[in-house]
Amino acid sequence: DTAVSQTPKYLVTQMGNDKSIKCEQNLGHDTMYWYKQDSKKFLKIMFSYNNKELIINETVPNRFSPKSPDKAHLNLHINSLELGDSAVYFCASSQEHAESHYEQYFGPGTRLTVT
Amino acid sequence: RKEVEQDPGPFNVPEGATVAFNCTYSNSASQSFFWYRQDCRKEPKLLMSVYSSGNEDGRFTAQLNRASQYISLLIRDSKLSDSATYLCVVNLYTGGFKTIFGAGTRLFVKA
Numbered sequence: 270d271t272a273v274s275q276t277p278k279y280l281v282t283q284m285g286n287d288k289s290i291k292c293e294q295n296l297g298h299d300t301m302y303w304y305k306q307d308s309k310k311f312l313k314i315m316f317s318y319n320n321k322e323l324i325i326n327e328t329v330p331n332r333f334s335p336k337s338p339d340k341a342h343l344n345l346h347i348n349s350l351e352l353g354d355s356a357v358y359f360c361a362s363s364q365e366h367a368e369s370h371y372e373q374y375f376g377p378g379t380r381l382t383v384t
Numbered sequence: 385r386k387e388v389e390q391d392p393g394p395f396n397v398p399e400g401a402t403v404a405f406n407c408t409y410s411n412s413a414s415q416s417f418f419w420y421r422q423d424c425r426k427e428p429k430l431l432m433s434v435y436s437s438g439n440e441d442g443r444f445t446a447q448l449n450r451a452s453q454y455i456s457l458l459i460r461d462s463k464l465s466d467s468a469t470y471l472c473v474v475n476l477y478t479g480g481f482k483t484i485f486g487a488g489t490r491l492f493v494k495a
Contacts, residue, residue: 302483310469312428312485324482359427372418373483375427 272296275360275376282350283384290345290379292360301343302361302373303335312359318343319365347381355383385410387484390472394490401462405489407455407472417448419457420471422488428471431457462493 273294282288294301300319306312316335317324323335332348347354360376390407397403409417417434432439434446434455445458455472472486 304485311487312471314483314485317483372430372433375429378427 273360273362273374273376275358275379277379278377279380279382281382281384284350284352286350287346287348288350288381289347290358290360290381292343292345292376293341294360294362294374294376295341296362296364296374298362298364298374299340300363300365301337302363303343303345304359304361304375306357306359306378308356315345316343350383352383355381357381386487387411388472388474388486390470390486391489393488394492396492396494397462399462399464399493399495401493402458402460403462403491404459405457405470405472405491407457407486409453409455409472409474409484411474411476412453414453414474414476416475417455418473418475419444419446419455420473420485422469422471424468428485431470459491462491464493464495467491467493 276291302317303315304312305315315326315329318335318337334346336344357378357380359378361373363373364371388409391405395403419431420428421431422428432441432446434448436448438447443460447456469488469490471488474484476482
C-alpha cells in the first residue's frame, strides 16, 4: 500500500490556468507538507499543516493555497499559473511528537509544466 | 548564510571507496537531524536519523556535533547503488515547527 500518494503524477497546463494537486496519506500522521523542487533540485518547504495550525513559508505567493478536507488529505490549489511555477511538487507527512517531528514520508511527486 | 549548508559535490568515487559528506546548520535551536537520499526523478527517502552519540546502519555512519553545529555521513565500501543525492535535514522548533533541507550532495559511484 502506498503510504503517501499524489495525483496527478504529471500535469501540463497553460499560463493563467488554475489547477489542483491532491495528496493523501494512510499513515495516520497528524502533519502534512507541500514542497517545491525546482530545476536546480533545491527542495523548499511551502506549507506545513496539522489540525492546529497552518505554517506558510513567507516566500510562497498567495496564488498557492493548501486545502485540508480531513486529516489524511492536503491538496494544493494554484491559481493563475506562471511559467516559474514549473517544478516537481512533493507532498509529505510526519507525526508530531512533543516539540519535534519524526521523519517525513514523501509522495512520489507531481511534475508540473506550465507552458 | 544558508540555514543548512552541504558540501557542493558532486563526488565521483570508485566502488569500494569510503566517502564522507558534511553539513552545517546555523540555528542552535535545531532539535532533530536526518540524512535523506533522493534518487533521480524520485522522492526523498529517509536514510537515517542522526543522534548526538553517533549511529551506524550497516555501511553508513552518521555523526552529530552540536557544539560545532555540523552533521556528517560516512559511507564505507561504496556500491554502485549508492549513487544518489544525499540531503541533510534539520528540524527546529522556534515557536513554530520548521523543517529545512540542505541543497543536497550528489554522489556518483563508478565501477
